[in-house]
Amino acid sequence: MNARGNLIALGTIVRREVARILRIWMQTLLPSAITMTLYFVIFGNMIGRRIGDIVPGIGYIDYIVPGLIMMAVITNSYGNISSSFFGAKFGRHVEEMLISPMPSWVILGGYVAGAVLRGLIVAVIVLLISLFFTRIHLYHPWVTLSTVLLTAIVFSLAGFVNAVYAKKFDDIALVPTFVLTPLTYLGGVFYSVSALGSPWREISYANPILYMVNAFRWGLLGISDINLGLAYVVMLGFAIALTITAITMLRRGTGLRS
Amino acid sequence: MSFIDDAPALMASTPALEVSNLSKTYATGVQALKGISLSVQPGDFFALLGPNGAGKSTLIGILSSLVNATGGEARVFGVSVHAQRSAAMAMIGLVPQELNINQFEVPLEICINQAGFYGIPRSIAVERAEKYLKQLALWDKAHTMARMLSGGMKRRLMIARSMMNEPKLLILDEPTAGVDIEIRRSMWKFVREINEAGTTVILTTHYLEEAEQLCRNIAIIDHGRIIENTSMKNLLSKLDVETFVLDLVDSCDRVPDVPGVRMVRVDAHTIEAEMSREHDLNSLFLALSDSGITVRSMRNKSNRLEELFVRLVETGKVAA
Numbered sequence: 001m002n003a004r005g006n007l008i009a010l011g012t013i014v015r016r017e018v019a020r021i022l023r024i025w026m027q028t029l030l031p032s033a034i035t036m037t038l039y040f041v042i043f044g045n046m047i048g049r050r051i052g053d054i055v056p057g058i059g060y061i062d063y064i065v066p067g068l069i070m071m072a073v074i075t076n077s078y079g080n081i082s083s084s085f086f087g088a089k090f091g092r093h094v095e096e097m098l099i100s101p102m103p104s105w106v107i108l109g110g111y112v113a114g115a116v117l118r119g120l121i122v123a124v125i126v127l128l129i130s131l132f133f134t135r136i137h138l139y140h141p142w143v144t145l146s147t148v149l150l151t152a153i154v155f156s157l158a159g160f161v162n163a164v165y166a167k168k169f170d171d172i173a174l175v176p177t178f179v180l181t182p183l184t185y186l187g188g189v190f191y192s193v194s195a196l197g198s199p200w201r202e203i204s205y206a207n208p209i210l211y212m213v214n215a216f217r218w219g220l221l222g223i224s225d226i227n228l229g230l231a232y233v234v235m236l237g238f239a240i241a242l243t244i245t246a247i248t249m250l251r252r253g254t255g256l257r258s
Numbered sequence: 259m260s261f262i263d264d265a266p267a268l269m270a271s272t273p274a275l276e277v278s279n280l281s282k283t284y285a286t287g288v289q290a291l292k293g294i295s296l297s298v299q300p301g302d303f304f305a306l307l308g309p310n311g312a313g314k315s316t317l318i319g320i321l322s323s324l325v326n327a328t329g330g331e332a333r334v335f336g337v338s339v340h341a342q343r344s345a346a347m348a349m350i351g352l353v354p355q356e357l358n359i360n361q362f363e364v365p366l367e368i369c370i371n372q373a374g375f376y377g378i379p380r381s382i383a384v385e386r387a388e389k390y391l392k393q394l395a396l397w398d399k400a401h402t403m404a405r406m407l408s409g410g411m412k413r414r415l416m417i418a419r420s421m422m423n424e425p426k427l428l429i430l431d432e433p434t435a436g437v438d439i440e441i442r443r444s445m446w447k448f449v450r451e452i453n454e455a456g457t458t459v460i461l462t463t464h465y466l467e468e469a470e471q472l473c474r475n476i477a478i479i480d481h482g483r484i485i486e487n488t489s490m491k492n493l494l495s496k497l498d499v500e501t502f503v504l505d506l507v508d509s510c511d512r513v514p515d516v517p518g519v520r521m522v523r524v525d526a527h528t529i530e531a532e533m534s535r536e537h538d539l540n541s542l543f544l545a546l547s548d549s550g551i552t553v554r555s556m557r558n559k560s561n562r563l564e565e566l567f568v569r570l571v572e573t574g575k576v577a578a
Contacts, residue, residue: 002377005376005377006377008374008377008379008380009374009375009376009377011374012371012375013374013375015374016371019367020362023362088360091358091360091361092356092357092358093358093359093360095324095354095358096360096371096372096375096419097375098323098324099322099324099350099352100347100372100375100376100423101344101345101347101348101375101376101377102375102377103344253326257323257324257325257326258284258324258325
C-alpha cells in the first residue's frame, strides 16, 4: 500500500464530506445555531438570572456554555456521519469506495474527519453566539481543544457504527432520539451532579457524556465535577473501542458486503 | 503514483482473470455459485451470459469484492481478489447493473472523486474526467446534478467513472439495459475502442446481439454452474438448426412438403422454415417456386446466439 495514494483517498472523502456540509448548510450548521441561541436566551438569560452564581464568579449562563457547546458537538458529529454514510449505503454509491483499493481505515478516517470538522465548525458557531450573552475566559486551552476533539471523534465513530448497522432511515434516528438526547440532558449540561442525591449521582457516573462535559467545562471555566484524568481515560477508552469495532465491521463487510 | 504501483508486475501469459472452483452460498441458504472455474485471457472481450438469477452478478460481486466468496479463488492478472484485495481492485473497473451514483453530485465531481478513491492525484483526475466525459458525450453535462440526467446519460456516466483508474480489466454488468439503440451503439463503439487499446473486457448482457457482435469468447452460466465456455465462433458453429421467416408476395393456403425442412404457415403471407444448417437453401426455394409461392424477403427468426442460448439453458433446466 502506498502512503501517498492513501492520503489522496483520505483527502477525497474529507473534501466530499465538507462539500456536503456546506452544500446543505441549512440542515447541517443553521439548526444548532438557532437551538443554542434559544437555550442561551431561555435557560441562560431568563432563568439563569434567577438562579444566580453556581460558584462564586460563575453565573448560570457561564456554567451552561460548555455543556451546550458539547451538546452541539455530540449531535452534529453523530448526525453527520450517520446520515452521510447511511445515505451512501441507501443510494448504493458507497460501492464506489468499497470496490476501490482504499483500505478500511482510510474510509473510516475520511468519514470521521468530515464529522469531526462539522462538530468543530458548530462548536465555533455556538461559542461565537455565546459571546453575545457572556464572556468566555479560556482557562486550559489544550484541555478544551483535546476534549472537544475526542468527544467529536467518539460520537463520529458511534454514528459510523450505527450507519453500518442501519437498514432503514428509522434506524439512524432511533439512537439520537432515545439514547443521545437523554444521556446529554442527564450528562451535567444544565446542572452539577454534586447537587444530585444518591443513587442518581452514582448512576450519573455511568454516563460517558458527563465526563466529556465536565472535562470541557474544566478547560473553559476551570471547574469540574469529575477527575480530569478519569475523563480522558473514559474518552480514550470509548474512542479506541469504537475504532476497533468500526474497523472490524468494515473489514468483515458487516452490513456492506454480502 | 497510485495504488497500482503495489500490484505485481503483470506478465502477458498471466490470465486477466482466473476463477477456480468459486462458490457462494448466501446466509439465506441460496447457493448462487456451485464451484465455477473459468479463465479470461488478457485483451479478450469476454461475454458472461445467463438467465436472471444464474449467478452472474454474484460472480461479478466477488470479483469486485462486494460479495465474499464461500470457497475457491479468483485472481486478476495473478493477484488474488481475496488475499491482495487492494492490488487486485486497483486493476478493475466496474460498471454495475444497478445505478449507484450519488444523485446530488455532478458528473465531473463523481469522476474526480472516483479517481481520488484510487489514489490518483487531482490534476490527473481532472484530465481523465474531461477526457472520458467528452468521449461519452457527457461533457456538456459535467456540471449538471446527476439526478437531472436521463437514464442513458447515467449509464454512460457510470462507464466514464469506471475508466478513471484506467483499469486493466473492465467489467460491464448489463451496461446498456434500458438504453435506446443509438446510445447503445455509441457505448459499444467506446467499449470496443477501450478493448482495442488493450483493456480486457467482461460483459454481461441480455441483448445477445450485443454479445455476438462484441465478444470473442463466451461463458454461459446457469444455476450457479458454467454450462458452456468457448469461443464465440465455436459456439455459433454448434448451431445445427436455423429457422427462417419467409414473407410472401401472394397469400398461400397450404405449405408445400420439402424434404428435410419443417414448414409452418404463420399467416397467409408468412411461412416459417426450420432446417438443418447442412441443408441448402436452393432446394427450399425451388420447392416453393414449384408450388407457385414467391418469396419477397427472408430473415432469421431469432439471433443465432439467442437460439443457442435458449437451447443450452433449456437443456440445463432438464438436466437440473
